[in-house]
Amino acid sequence: MQHNNPQSVQPNQEDFKLKDTSPKLGERWPGGGVRGGGGWMSGDKFTSTYDLVEQMQYLYVRVVKAKELPTNSMTGSCDPYAEVKLGNYKGKTRHFEKKTNPEWNQVFAFSKDKIQSSVLEVFVRDKDMVGRDDYLGKVVFDLNEVPTRVPPDSPLAPQWYRLEDRRGEGKVRGDIMLAVWMGTQADEAFPEAWHSDAASVHGEGVFNIRSKVYVSPKLWYLRVNVIEAQDVHPNDRNRLPEVFVKAQVGSQLLKTKVCPNRTTNPLWNEDLVFVTAEPFEEHLVLTVEDRVHQSKDEVLGKISLPLTLFEKRMDHRPVHSQWFNLEKYGFGVLEGDRRKELQFSSRVHLRVCLEGGYHVLDESTLYISDQRPTARQLWKQSIGILEVGILSAQGLLPMKMKDGRGNTDAYCVAKYGQKWVRTRTIIDSFSPKWNEQYTWEVYDPCTVITLGVFDNCHLGSNEKPGGGSSARDSRIGKVSSKAPTTYGYQTLMGRSCSPR
Structure with a gap:
């Protein structure tokens, strides 16, 4: 029988040491504002400024509603939906039955790094349950003319656009209300938007990939x-x-x-x-x-x-x-x-x-993130704000098989006190980049924030065989850090600023 040399199977200790990182972060303005990241300081409270993460550019398209759409000459009705097309990426709104004045109010986000077209097309179609969907009209945008909007700028007001024929040479009946702008992940529309990076996810899976914030019950x-x-x-x-x-x-x-x-x-x-x-x-x-x-x-x-x-x-x-x-x-x-x-x-x-005078222990005392009593009347004043930028993970392993090859759909969860945050899921990547930023109020510096990376098993057709809605997401790894300090770890990269 052969025996492996113990030294040959020991992990490289360098992999588990703290690593400082140097991402291209936003610049904090005097008074708390951030150039390109949005945000400001109001009194002793911070708004999230997105200055701890790398700025990511997105093309946003908000499809609000349409009016006076034509009806089908055969059926006498209209079942409209809108399709947003940018190069090879297509996103669709839900469709309405027998409605010539539909209201969608859906947002689509396209990563600027993956844009391979100079024009954006928004189509309006009449859904046909049997044959090919009927063309009702379109609107075309030159990306060079799209305005840039960064919080805290006010949201871009949507406008009415008259639909054009297939060749773009003449107007047809019907109007559509749209807002199109270039922005970053700091935009308020980012969490609710359909993302081109997750175009392969459909149905209920779309809701399972979005970033979320949870508050634990008291x-x-x-x-x-x-x-x-x-x-x-x-x-x-x-x-x-x-x-x-x-x-x-x-x-x-x-x-x-x-x-x-x-x-x-x-x-x-x-x-x-x-x-x-x-x-x-x-x-x-x-x-x-x-x-x-x-x-x-x-x-x-x-x-x-x-x-x-x-x-x-x-x-x-x-x-x-x-x-x-x-x-x-x-x-x-x-x-x-x-x-x-x-x-x-x-x-x-x-x-x-x-x-109500005690803190209910719901986590390990070694990694406790909150020591406040239940009753809010007994809380002391907060000592500052903890800001955490969740940047990326590197070197993740395949967690499941898809189309005959290894696949990982990773998201990150951070817990501190009663507040949990969950980043959006990055589809099919062993080196996901989230670049999302969150804040917590700090009441005790001797507390710990815990971050974990998970593989999403609730993506509709991508779910594990036999898993269904009851399948549990697989844990890839986790790290814990004292609230004032986080660095880049083997499991993930993150940054925080100390409580103020």
């Missing part, structure tokens, strides 16, 4: 102090019960200890703590059970309480206890009167509150 501790119960009688009246309480919130299940004394009035005074999230749609379900023998527990009573019933506590003030009547468990539908008769025979004494 978590609270639910403290349940199970004090005692009264008049809990077992089915076998010849024995005293060994009683305990089982409490459940969603999928979380906790139990008290069995009362050390066999009695129908057990005492526990035991705390059970759950994690719950706003808007508190779950219930606290309590069952009082009798340990008949080691492998059998018998339910003596049950109650379900909505979480909205309980008070929120922000400090050390005491919480008032309450008695709750238990419903006898196990009666059928036809025995409603008997159930009503017995539901007051047993009761349980509880002290329950939603604790």
